[in-house]
Amino acid sequence: MLVLSRQRDESIMIGDSIVVTIVDIRGDKVRLGINAPAEVPVHRQEVYEAIQRENVRASRLAPDETQEIGKLAGRGPVPNSGKAGESARG
Amino acid sequence: MRINTTRFGRIDIETDDLLHFASGLPGLEDCQRWALLADAGNEALGWLQSTSRSDVALAVVSPRRFVPDYQVRIPRSELTPLAMRDLRDAQLLVVVARHAGALTLNLKAPIVINVEARTGRQVVASGDLPMRYELVGQRSPLKKSA
Numbered sequence: 001m002l003v004l005s006r007q008r009d010e011s012i013m014i015g016d017s018i019v020v021t022i023v024d025i026r027g028d029k030v031r032l033g034i035n036a037p038a039e040v041p042v043h044r045q046e047v048y049e050a051i052q053r054e055n056v057r058a059s060r061l062a063p064d065e066t067q068e069i070g071k072l073a074g075r076g077p078v079p080n081s082g083k084a085g086e087s088a089r090g
Numbered sequence: 091m092r093i094n095t096t097r098f099g100r101i102d103i104e105t106d107d108l109l110h111f112a113s114g115l116p117g118l119e120d121c122q123r124w125a126l127l128a129d130a131g132n133e134a135l136g137w138l139q140s141t142s143r144s145d146v147a148l149a150v151v152s153p154r155r156f157v158p159d160y161q162v163r164i165p166r167s168e169l170t171p172l173a174m175r176d177l178r179d180a181q182l183l184v185v186v187a188r189h190a191g192a193l194t195l196n197l198k199a200p201i202v203i204n205v206e207a208r209t210g211r212q213v214v215a216s217g218d219l220p221m222r223y224e225l226v227g228q229r230s231p232l233k234k235s236a
Binding site: 036037038041043048051052054055056057059062063065070072074079 | 188
């Protein structure tokens with residue numbers, strides 16, 4: 001891992017278009033300003049990792065485990081009104 | 091095309107019904123092609139079935155059906171890869187999971203589908219939204235008596 005020392009209001013550049021600026025330092029907390037192109041999503045790592053864990057867990061769900069969901073649904077759109085209906089859960 | 095699934099057996103999918111997730115999904119990055127199936131038993135429920143991994147399927151629902159006041163703000167950077175300006179042109183789904191006997195919805199990371207282009211992406215919504223929004227009345231008897 002590349003390690004750089006920076007002071008408040010100093011920045012680093014990642015590639016041509018991403019600038020990360022040290023906005024504020026207080027105790028053990030650092031505030032970062034991030035300038036990135038519109039098509040580059042920026043996330044806190046722990047949020048992204050939590051989503052990964054949730055997806056992996058959700059991908060193991062069995063149809064039997066979802067049976068009561070019908071009782072909890074209000075009126076509204078269905079996930080897919082298309083023709084695949086006959087294919088899931090025979 | 092015909093795909094194998096561990097949950098639903100062998101099923102036929104029209105090529106036009108496939109969805110392409112260019113980045114996969116977080117934690118399932120290798121799954122880029124999915125089919126959206128309706129559940130035969132619950133009309134409120136759908137399944138995003140991976141076409142490459144027979145054992146990978148995500149139960150999905152339209153969030154507003156379960157959380158009427160769900161307000162979602164999605165950064166523009168998350169929608170850019172879908173070539174979509176306006177969320178109103180999208181189909182929005184959330185992933186269902188089960189935690190401690192309760193069904194939960196991941197409201198923080200909805201799946202956005204560009205219906206016309208048949209592309210999709212799981213995005214990170216702005217603000218303080220739960221990844222495990224518990225659907226009420228789902229406690230198992232075991233949990234209640236514990």
